[in-house]
Amino acid sequence: MNILIAEDDPFHRSFLASTVREALPSCDSLFEASGGQEAIDLAEANELDGVVIDLQMPTISGITAASRIWEKRPDMRILFWSNYSDEAYVRNVSRIVPKEAVYGYLLKTASAQRLALAMMSIFLEDQCVIDREVRGVQQRAMDVHQGLSNTEFEVLTDIALGLTDKAIATRRGISTRSVQSRLKQLYEKLGIDQLPHDEDGPIFNSRARAVAIALSRGLLNYEGMSLGESKLRRWLEDGK
Structure with missing residues (x-):
């Protein structure tokens, strides 16, 4: 052995x-x-x-x-x-x-x-x-009410990598509407939909705030993002 x-x-x-x-x-x-x-x-x-x-x-x-x-x-x-x-x-x-x-x-x-x-x-x-x-x-x-599903975690990683809705849709083989639906579910679980507003609208960028909350909760870390970056580069090198 x-x-x-x-x-x-x-x-x-x-x-x-x-x-x-x-x-x-x-x-x-x-x-x-x-x-x-x-x-x-x-x-x-x-x-x-x-x-x-x-x-x-x-x-x-x-x-x-x-x-x-x-x-x-x-x-x-x-x-x-x-x-x-x-x-x-x-x-x-x-x-x-x-x-x-x-x-x-x-x-x-x-x-x-x-x-x-x-x-x-x-x-x-x-x-x-x-x-x-x-x-x-x-x-x-795995808790359906509190935990993130695999697709929600996937889209969280994608926005942390800086991908647009269109790029996420292309990468994951889904429609942009499906991407937006997954983002909506992600934002609800992270409490983004309850963030304060002023007379001009939201005071936070939803994507950036989602990543910040995920980092503070230990949902994202350096090792995971390094792995995500490596996979993203391979996808880009393969011509998407």
């Missing part, structure tokens, strides 16, 4: 390495990366059976690195190990997981024993393992 660890903090990387050796005695080769690009390169150069990766790393995040790895190996088993359970992180991970993939999302506050059990479940038993706190965030995000 060949396992890759991707973690920029040397102490955490050493801890992960010792946990892998304890939990997976059948591990023959253990590769270590201190950043996202190094993780991508090692995954391409070696026949791996699994990856343990930190979500937040400099230059290329763990989410982007995992997405690139899954593009080549959609069956790769990946355990995300992170300090963060914000909705933006949880959603961004969920958006990149292939249907056939076995994966896990464990917080760094979990005990060493819990981490070892998660590794055994994912890499030996092909079972997904999701931290209880993360599972709670997933359930709240």
